Amino acid sequence: MQEIEVIRIKEDVQLKDPVLIVGLPGVGHVGKLVAEHLIEELDAEQILEIYSHHFPPQVIVDENSEIHLVKNELYVCRTDKNDILALVGDHQSSSTEGHYKLCTLYLDIAQEFGVKRIYTLGGFPTGQLAFSDEVLGAVNNKDIVEQLKDYGINFKENEPGGGIVGASGLLLGLSKFRNIDSACLMGLTSGYLVDPKSAQSLLKVVCRIFDIDIDVGPLEERAKDMEKIMARLKEVEQQQQGMPEISAAKDEDLRYIG
Amino acid sequence: MQEIEVIRIKEDVQLKDPVLIVGLPGVGHVGKLVAEHLIEELDAEQILEIYSHHFPPQVIVDENSEIHLVKNELYVCRTDKNDILALVGDHQSSSTEGHYKLCTLYLDIAQEFGVKRIYTLGGFPTGQLAFSDEVLGAVNNKDIVEQLKDYGINFKENEPGGGIVGASGLLLGLSKFRNIDSACLMGLTSGYLVDPKSAQSLLKVVCRIFDIDIDVGPLEERAKDMEKIMARLKEVEQQQQGMPEISAAKDEDLRYIG
């Protein structure tokens, strides 16, 4: 196995006005939840998968007790307006160098398919358990800010203050050199837990961008389960006045804003 | 010394229906105990050893105060049904990249010897001190599940939930690309301590697979010693209601499920 291995599942893929969306694991798994939901609801077709020494040495076990090696995958979802390339996966790179190498590869692939716009999807950790349906944006070209505001995305000076770490940020930074306009769209989330409710807010924005209508039912169900957990956490918070252990967990999550 | 160095101890090894079993250090050292026990009881013959920059910079001291550099070793155990190649060693890779490189090498060697089936042996951490003789399985081809159930191996949907990390998982994932059917067999274990009792349960399954009869005496003796330690830990647990220090140790062990 090479350092990075790309396996083509489908050859000769022709795409109409292709846009890349990226939903890799990160804060609250918000981006991952949205991208995987799109793939499922739009009957997406897988076109390639990527293995790498830069992913953890790990396999995932499925419902049949069958494993697969951790990977990233590219799907295509056909919509009236655009063909959406959706990049999802089990992990981001576990090394700094790997982040740069993998994101460079992702952009090579994006350019091969003629992608002119990239949206990286993620979560913005607030440190607060209170829910907000806000979606925050950052761009690699300020000329697209006004257009994105029309989709209901908010922009705030110098936010996130700690920058954007991981693939969500790096893809914006690296695509700038290739003159591909890109934006990172972040659902506000506590930063403590997987957050399907924040994913719903982000999904609504994504639907507006692509002018599509998607059933949010499955996300809603997961959101209800999480809300019960959140309610319990809030009780604990009121009792304890501050939650040091959960704050510690947040630090870890902050590694991948986005 | 090269990045990875293979030293052939014996040339021109001819094998009958060879199967590779892998018992490297991991959770509860369950896999390591089983593989080393097989090697001893079946008078196995060493055929090669592997040194690497990806192992820790460390030597082990023997009973004569003589050292050896940390390594992995391959033995052959002759049985009526199969010749068993047993991969054992002092350490797994200490780097992510090394895990991928070493497992790729192990599969190259397996294919050189005509291996058609691989069993990686490990422990499945339950976090509970209560003993269970269960052996859990995961496969890289669901077609072999029924056959393995006959040997007394259990299969559970999506278990282990955190996937399988380290060589035990990676060998399954990588051998899938080479069309070698592989399974990870995991003895249930607390995850806190070296567990010769769980190794006994796993050994019984391995004996059924290879249709062999092995003296478990030495493992039983070690198991009795550990049981005394376990009994004391359980007392402490009842007194203390929760065992944070031991839980912390578990996190470390969890790095290598298998």
Added chain:
Amino acid sequence: MQEIEVIRIKEDVQLKDPVLIVGLPGVGHVGKLVAEHLIEELDAEQILEIYSHHFPPQVIVDENSEIHLVKNELYVCRTDKNDILALVGDHQSSSTEGHYKLCTLYLDIAQEFGVKRIYTLGGFPTGQLAFSDEVLGAVNNKDIVEQLKDYGINFKENEPGGGIVGASGLLLGLSKFRNIDSACLMGLTSGYLVDPKSAQSLLKVVCRIFDIDIDVGPLEERAKDMEKIMARLKEVEQQQQGMPEISAAKDEDLRYIG
């Protein structure tokens, strides 16, 4: 993108008696504050920027919600006495190997421009909240100590005791092999907080070296804000007798003395 990528912003730069000053992030961000202040006040011109796999996979968000990939930058500030090359940036290398490779590149660039003297700017962590306007020096050639004392720089045997870690130290060490006289100038600082007041002290010394007069207004304003925070910390310190959390933070900061 290559491992290290240098982008020339301006070609054919001619310099008069060029001196390199280096103000990368470090203890109290003292060096970074001084170098960035010089760049602003002297209307410096950017001549190149450096991207690398050895920087974190991160982008920084500006006031227009536009991102830039983390980088190091080289500016030229024209003064009557010298043309000052100022190296600033978002991060130091995140790997040991990267530190050596990037500093080697910085020296290649310095030599290309004919640099005969290098000043690396940093902070010296005292662990004390009490302010001192002292600037401590270390050199790679003891022949320049007397000259530097005239600028108000103090020298103390074997100080800093833990050596100088990161680019500030490495550039001194590596430039010695190229016969470039270099000094590390360190403003005394608590080591707990960004310290614009220490930066003012260091800036005064830098002004003396280059025989220039610079408005310290902006630094003074930031210093006043920090002083309020310091005052509150001192109160807490008196109440609590020892500040373990802050000491812990200091350990992290100590990674880059300078």
Added chain:
Amino acid sequence: MQEIEVIRIKEDVQLKDPVLIVGLPGVGHVGKLVAEHLIEELDAEQILEIYSHHFPPQVIVDENSEIHLVKNELYVCRTDKNDILALVGDHQSSSTEGHYKLCTLYLDIAQEFGVKRIYTLGGFPTGQLAFSDEVLGAVNNKDIVEQLKDYGINFKENEPGGGIVGASGLLLGLSKFRNIDSACLMGLTSGYLVDPKSAQSLLKVVCRIFDIDIDVGPLEERAKDMEKIMARLKEVEQQQQGMPEISAAKDEDLRYIG
């Protein structure tokens, strides 16, 4: 600068029955203290120095405020019986791979000079503050154990139980492949503090090996200072019944047994 850079200080060095001793930083700095003491007392001559990306990016500041880049150095000490090559330095490798690469280089150099025997010097952490003048040995060829016992070195089955980590162990392991008989000599030490008293015990053994007589005065003075600190620690220990913080420090030190 290359990954590893060897600078020859003196060419055409002719040696009589050369033996390599290695005293790099490690547990209690016992090995380092002994090797540096030998170098000083025997008026050793420096023959080469080694720089590497695998050392931390750090410079050390001397009594004139002049820095040097961290390095390893090789000296030759002339004695009637043998010419002693002494390898000392500021740091061991900070990466696993670097340990293997540097130790391979050290053995290349040893062979170039015709070295037939290597002694790596270190400390053996007991976790006890009580002093012992014992020196423990481990070898890469059990045939030399009896000879070493005559010098007053003790040997114990499987000790150290955790193996020997770092250059002290790796040089034994790697030199075995080159048929160079090597031993690791470890002064017993608490593992908590720099230990010049243990260094004295180890130095006596080294003097017997080389049939030399060395003034231990400077080590004795440092030992007396440390004894005062030890006495105070013992008081604290009696008061506190167990010393968790110091135990924590020990874990770190254990990384380099030797």
